[in-house]
Amino acid sequence: MNNVLKTSINNVYKLFAENSITPLDVTEASLSHIEHFSKYNAFITVSKNLVENQAIQSERRYKDSKPLSELDGIPIAVKDNFCTQNIATTCASKMLENFKPTYDATVVQKLKQSGAIIMGKTNLDQFAMGSGTVDSIYGPAKNVWGYKSDSDFHIVGGSSGGSALAVATGMCYGAIGSDTGGSTRNPASYCGIVGLKPTYGLVSRYGLIPLVNSMDVPGILSRTVDDCVSILNTVAGFDSKDSTSLTKPYRKIRLPDARKMTVKGLKVGIPQEYFNEHLSTEVYEAWNEIANLLENNGAVVKQISLPNTEHSIVCYSILNQCEVASNMARYNGIQFGFRANENESTEKLFATTRSLGFNEVVRNRILTGNYFLLTRNYDKYFNKALKVRRLIANDFHAAWEKVQILLTPTTLTTAPFYSDFCKKTNRDQCAVQDYCTQPANMAGVPAISIPVKLSKTGLPISIQLIGRNLSEPMLLAVAKYLENIVRFPHYVENL
Amino acid sequence: MALSLKRLLLNDQKLLVKRYSQATKNNKKWKSVVGLEVHAQIASKSKLFSGAPTKFSNPVNTNVSLFDMATPGTLPVLNKRCVEAGVLTALALNCQVNPVSYFDRKHYFYADLPAGYQITQQRLPLAVNGALEFHVFTPEIHKKPYKTSARIKQLQLEQDSGKSLHDFDRSLVDLNRAGISLMELVFEPDLSDGEEAAALIKELIAIFQRIETCSCKMEEGALRVDANVSIHKENEPLGIRTEIKNIGSVRGVVGAVNYEIKRQIAIKESNGVVVNETRAWNFEKKITVPMRDKEILQDYRYMPEPNLPPLQVSMGPITGGQVYVDQIKENIPELPEKCRQRLQTDMGLSTEQSIIIVNDVDLMKLFENALYARSINPVKFANFLINDLYKALNERKLEIHQLHIEPKYFGEILELVSQGLITRNVASMVLNELLQGNIRSPLEIVEEKNWKQITDEKELEKICQAILQENPKGVTQYLNGKVKVFKAFLGGVANKTDNRADMKKVETILKKILSELRNKK
Structure with missing residues (x-):
């Protein structure tokens, strides 16, 4: 039964359709798998009671030969910053530890409507502020790759680390993450799976507890590009509840067989600025190998420049902290979530609730964000950051004049040791971890991370492809093409 | 030490003398300057950014959607009806509608502001540069109506806040009002007293009720007025202003503004200093009182609202906006x-x-x-x-x-x-x-x-004769030149006939009979 957990969504769908196995079988296998891997801390909540009922209903649909979609009966995990009706949605924080939303995020609703089984809610950095899945009140998620002991392990990356881990280990076939500066692609890279950050506005943010509204997108984590397409086809499209969602009708993506694809004539850009002092030799070499691979197969690979890349991190940091300061203002203990035991005055209730409910990272960002937003500082920081953001977006626009797709590393290194990672502050870590991923969020363009090989020490190395707005079909096609050639040894294959 | 203290005292005295002489010399009259800010709730069925109803009479905390209580993950969706109402109002007030305007977040912590910020239009409002002409007519003060006008700086859309109810040991929050659409109208300080301020509000109400964009039920808080008041003397710079917040009736506007003018004059006449502060109108005591104001030094940390695209309005050749100005213009009723x-x-x-x-x-x-x-x-x-x-x-x-x-x-x-x-x-x-x-x-x-008018002259004559006969004293007085009693005769006839007598005819008949009596004499 475990074998079926390793395969692709499309295969499982076929097995369901021909009644070789049932959704209940798979769901139960998934549950026991989650149990088996529980020490890695991928899940915050497993919705055990709900999933069996969902699986039984799915089973009935297959018996009637009326599955809702190719995701019917497929176990999927959701990052714990998407609202789920009657299931706790904690953002890995004390502030929302007791928060049970009364509604489903649009992404969750669409998954449910397509018959997918929502297995539970996955671990993250508090309010998605981080790049390691280490700042969670439920403890850090631990990478299965290179795991030795509970004191000697690698991080999974973040902030959607729980989702990445769940997919990499076969607890589920796909997972929803969120991506503001790389939070989907970064853990995908460290866990050796596919991570897609769609075009801003392609997938509804309704129900995603925001980090930076103008950059947040729901992300998709899966083991194969085809699985990623199946999930994207389900969750993408206009949503009237999200005024920033794109109104253009979404056309489902259908990718051909990888062997029938060619990259002949594809113009690939290598942005020189992504060659950074922190870039490890192994990642650099992998990047080079893929560039050569594409060139050898007929692609036109050229070096290009995105001159404002170096400003991206500091610019992102300002915008991030400003929006965080604003978005977090609602957590005051009155309407929902944690409330401190404090009755002296309303102001004191607010203050105590917020200082107890948020961790230091969140509190720091709120404080700095509010400083940047002061009338006397607004032009100096926020406004200037907005201008720099436009320059960064313009860099991409200029690039599309020359090339169709950009090839970069996803992360500068393989997954760091937890002990090393924690030596630096959250702020410093984000600056390094998000270096390659975060400019795409500034510009709103789609990007995908795919694993290409293992390092000498057996850790996944990934590359990133970036395309222009709404170029997901091309981006995913190239990813699938590469995936088929590199034949990355997935973790589940060793189970 | 002692010496310098003495000098100081002397200096102070000199200053005092100087001030006094100035005050007596400067006999010019005080001029008052008044500017208004009006918050008008848009008469829409649902709120500005959510589908929750706005009905005033609904029970506490029932007009509340997930968005209105700032549930994490929810997003604002602009209510088109509110934009239309805003544009219609702007046009009726001769404003220039901006083809593109923006929404911003204004941050402050308050228990009845669930998100910790209010969505408003700070950078670029829906409309600017309007003007409103109106009549000032208070029969007990003005003999004749006169016309004046006030310029409108801007009209912006924004969310209303909820309401806090304070008990002795606890506070309760009602979010029914939270998120209701407001039009904030900022007027230039073009008015000079409470009567003009009230007349402006009356004209606004007349317009709003005609175009049906606001119910103007001030008792329900559908229209609230803030007044800025300052005084100065002619050819002198404007004085320091105070702001009276949340005046909830037209009568309150007159009372609060005029009280505030008098208060400021009294302060300045006694050489005091008017401080820039926020005050409230106590309608029972008919005075303004300083508000315990935590907001005065507050920095609202404005930020663009990232969840809403710019508000685009089509006009003339510009298309593709959420509403079409030209069409709204065509449907403006007679103002x-x-x-x-x-x-x-x-x-x-x-x-x-x-x-x-x-x-x-x-x-x-x-x-x-x-x-x-x-x-x-x-x-x-x-x-x-x-x-x-x-x-x-x-x-x-x-x-x-x-x-x-x-x-x-x-x-x-x-x-x-x-x-x-x-x-x-x-x-x-x-x-x-x-x-x-x-x-x-x-x-x-x-x-x-049986209220028909009695016009038959014979019948009237009978009644008139009767009235005169009943009042021989009066007749004698009249004949002796005391013409005033004639009125009493008229009243008598009216009374006797239950107001039914044709009084014109009665007058003629009475005069005729009386002159005959005089002739006889």
Whole structure:
């Protein structure tokens, strides 16, 4: 039964359709798998009671030969910053530890409507502020790759680390993450799976507890590009509840067989600025190998420049902290979530609730964000950051004049040791971890991370492809093409 | 040490003397400057960014959607109806509508502001540069109405906050109001006193009720006024202003502004300093009091609202916006000032009459419906409404919209008067019958009550003779030159006939009899 957990969504769908196995079988296998891997801390909540009922209903649909979609009966995990009706949605924080939303995020609703089984809610950095899945009140998620002991392990990356881990280990076939500066692609890279950050506005943010509204997108984590397409086809499209969602009708993506694809004539850009002092030799070499691979197969690979890349991190940091300061203002203990035991005055209730409910990272960002937003500082920081953001977006626009797709590393290194990672502050870590991923969020363009090989020490190395707005079909096609050639040894294959 | 202290004291004294002499020399009058900010709730079924209803009478915390209580993950969706109402209002106030405007977050912590920020339009509002012309007419103060105007700096859309209810040991929050759409209108300080401020508000109300963008029910908080007041002397720079917040009635606007002007004059006359502060109007004590104001030094940390795209409005060749200005323009109904002019030029009403009728939207409706139902002399009818109807309503503490009188009956009453079938006084009595719920027509009432005018001269002469005979003393006085008693004779006849006598004829007859008496003498 475990074998079926390793395969692709499309295969499982076929097995369901021909009644070789049932959704209940798979769901139960998934549950026991989650149990088996529980020490890695991928899940915050497993919705055990709900999933069996969902699986039984799915089973009935297959018996009637009326599955809702190719995701019917497929176990999927959701990052714990998407609202789920009657299931706790904690953002890995004390502030929302007791928060049970009364509604489903649009992404969750669409998954449910397509018959997918929502297995539970996955671990993250508090309010998605981080790049390691280490700042969670439920403890850090631990990478299965290179795991030795509970004191000697690698991080999974973040902030959607729980989702990445769940997919990499076969607890589920796909997972929803969120991506503001790389939070989907970064853990995908460290866990050796596919991570897609769609075009801003392609997938509804309704129900995603925001980090930076103008950059947040729901992300998709899966083991194969085809699985990623199946999930994207389900969750993408206009949503009237999200005024920033794109109104253009979404056309489902259908990718051909990888062997029938060619990259002949594809113009690939290598942005020189992504060659950074922190870039490890192994990642650099992998990047080079893929560039050569594409060139050898007929692609036109050229070096290009995105001159404002170096400003991206500091610019992102300002915008991030400003929006965080604003978005977090609602957590005051009155309407929902944690409330401190404090009755002296309303102001004191607010203050105590917020200082107890948020961790230091969140509190720091709120404080700095509010400083940047002061009338006397607004032009100096926020406004200037907005201008720099436009320059960064313009860099991409200029690039599309020359090339169709950009090839970069996803992360500068393989997954760091937890002990090393924690030596630096959250702020410093984000600056390094998000270096390659975060400019795409500034510009709103789609990007995908795919694993290409293992390092000498057996850790996944990934590359990133970036395309222009709404170029997901091309981006995913190239990813699938590469995936088929590199034949990355997935973790589940060793189970 | 002692020396310097003495010098200081001396200096102070000198200063004091100098100030005094200035105050006595400077006899110029104080000028007051008043500017208003108006918050008007848009009369829409649902809130500005959510589908929650806005009905005032609904139970506490039932008009609340997930978004209104700032549930994490929820997003604002702009209500098109509110934008239309905003644009319509802007056009009615001669504003320039911005083809693109933005929403911003204004941050402050308050228990009834669930998100910790209010979505408003700080950088670029929906409309700017308007002007409103209006009549100032307070019969007990102004002999004649006069026209003045105030410029409108901007009109912006924003969310209303919830309400906090403070008990002795706890505070309760009602979010029914949270997120209701407000239009904030910022007027330039072009007014000079409470009467002008109130007149401006009255004109706004007349316009809003005509275009139906705000219910203007001030008792429900649908229209709230903030007033900025300062005083200075001619050719001197403007004084330091104070702001009176949340005035909830037209009478409150007059009272608060005039009180504040007097208060500031009193301070300055006694060489005090007016401080820039926020005050509240205590309508029971009729004074303004300083508000315990935590906001005065607050930095609102404005930030663009990232969840809403720019608000685009189509006009002329610009298309693709959420609403189309030109279409809204076409559907603007006749505005109050135009209506007043029509009543004056087409119907011959006086300025005063037209102001009174048009400023009361229900009275105006009644006026038009009655005229439509039956042809009446509009001037006489206006008089009848302003004098008789208003008086009767006042006595009964009724509002016009509570009346259930068929419009055509008003015309019928006036017709009965003009035909000479009833007297002017009886007309008022018939109206009272109708107000009391008599469902018969005026003619039926007159017949039923036997209220027809007595015009038969012989009959009238008999009555006149009788009245004079009853009052021989009066007759003697009259004949001796005390003409004043004539009025008593008239009153006697009116009384005796229950107001039914044709008083013109009575006057002639009485004079005739009396002159005959004089001749006999």
